[in-house]
Amino acid sequence: xxxxxxxxxxxxxxxxxxxxxxxxxxxxxxxxxxxxxxxxxxxxxxxxxxxxxxxxxxxxxxxxxxxxxxxxxxxxxxxxxxxxxxxxxxxxxxxxxxxxxxxxxxxxxxxxxxxxxxxxxxxxxxxxxxxxxxxxxxxxxxxxxxxxxxxxxxxxxxxxxxxxxxx
Amino acid sequence: xxxxxxxxxxxxxxxxxxxxxxxxxxxxxxxxxxxxxxxxxxxxxxxxxxxxxxxxxxxxxxxxxxxxxxxxxxxxxxxxxxxxxxxxxxxxxxxxxxxxxxxxxxxxxxxxxxxxxxxxxxxxxxxxxxxxxxxxxxxxxxxxxxxxxxxxxxxxxxxxxxxxx
Numbered sequence: 001x002x003x004x005x006x007x008x009x010x011x012x013x014x015x016x017x018x019x020x021x022x023x024x025x026x027x028x029x030x031x032x033x034x035x036x037x038x039x040x041x042x043x044x045x046x047x048x049x050x051x052x053x054x055x056x057x058x059x060x061x062x063x064x065x066x067x068x069x070x071x072x073x074x075x076x077x078x079x080x081x082x083x084x085x086x087x088x089x090x091x092x093x094x095x096x097x098x099x100x101x102x103x104x105x106x107x108x109x110x111x112x113x114x115x116x117x118x119x120x121x122x123x124x125x126x127x128x129x130x131x132x133x134x135x136x137x138x139x140x141x142x143x144x145x146x147x148x149x150x151x152x153x154x155x156x157x158x159x160x161x162x163x164x165x166x167x
Numbered sequence: 168x169x170x171x172x173x174x175x176x177x178x179x180x181x182x183x184x185x186x187x188x189x190x191x192x193x194x195x196x197x198x199x200x201x202x203x204x205x206x207x208x209x210x211x212x213x214x215x216x217x218x219x220x221x222x223x224x225x226x227x228x229x230x231x232x233x234x235x236x237x238x239x240x241x242x243x244x245x246x247x248x249x250x251x252x253x254x255x256x257x258x259x260x261x262x263x264x265x266x267x268x269x270x271x272x273x274x275x276x277x278x279x280x281x282x283x284x285x286x287x288x289x290x291x292x293x294x295x296x297x298x299x300x301x302x303x304x305x306x307x308x309x310x311x312x313x314x315x316x317x318x319x320x321x322x323x324x325x326x327x328x329x330x331x332x
Contacts, residue, residue, distance in 0.1 A: 003233040003236065003237075007225050007229070007233050008224065011223070011225040011229065012223055015223055016220065025225070025226065025229045025232070028225070029232050029233060029236065032233050036237055096216070099212050099213075099216045100220065102216075103213055103216040103220075104216075104220065122214055122218060123218070143178075150210055150213050150214070151210070153213045154206060154209035154210050157212060157213065158205070158206075
């Protein structure tokens with residue numbers, strides 16, 4: 001069943017993009033409604049996962065542009081993510097945890113297109129070719145967006161660490 | 168400002184995408200430039216942090232909502248299909264014509280003259296009905312006259328026969 005196979009993937013994409021758990025639930029439901037409405041248009045020569053991710057990406061970015069609601073309501077980093085992270089151990093440094101938080105909040109500072117490219121590449125671990133197919137962009141553009149996103153996030157870390165040392 | 172041109176290559180360097188000569192050039196620059204070394208460390212931290220963001224489980228409530236999506240979609244489709252049912256087409260066509268006429272009337276600039284024309288037609292119709300009613304009354308009274316004379320003639324014929332018996 002489509003829901004069982006893809007709900008976690010789509011929900012996580014929506015959550016990482018919007019940063020808000022409740023909003024991600026609503027967005028996921030809307031994406032599945034859209035999916036069931038568009039299944040007839042699916043071209044069977046295409047990769048279904050990539051097609052579904054393209055549909056999800058388009059919907060998430062469109063909704064972001066319409067509402068821009070997550071700018072003011074990104075969840076606290078610890079709220080859902082720490083509970084889900086079973087890889088955490090006592091050896092994980094406080095600096096690493098702080099960087100994770102800053103990067104999580106920093107995602108909302110990125111433009112939607114750049115944010116989506118960074119999420120697909122660095123959080124979801126997709127290859128550049130897969131991202132190019134999902135985002136319907138040339139490979140070079142995808143690489144440039146991921147790079148710009150990472151640089152912006154690095155600048156955020158840099159600014160915060162300078163502020164921390166200044167205090 | 169000098170370092171800005173190296174920034175784009177740092178990401179490629181991190182992902183091991185640079186060829187031999189370019190890689191050596193980046194490494195030489197990194198040895199000479201503490202700012203770019205710091206930026207490279209920050210980019211590594213960003214990558215590590217992003218990669219360690221865990222997957223979150225969707226709540227059971229969301230799973231239930233998603234499981235209901237196909238039925239919900241079917242219901243929506245059923246409503247739409249019903250609307251497009253061929254047996255409803257004449258009704259929809261008639262409704263369209265009526266609505267078109269009503270909208271012509273409602274938005275016509277000559278609405279008052281249409282009203283007057285309607286009133287005149289109604290008045291003429293009323294007048295015709297009144298005339299027909301009068302004619303019907305006179306027909307009824309002449310029929311009553313015929314009936315009376317018929318009765319008189321019958322009464323005059325039958326008493327004569329009884330006298331003969």
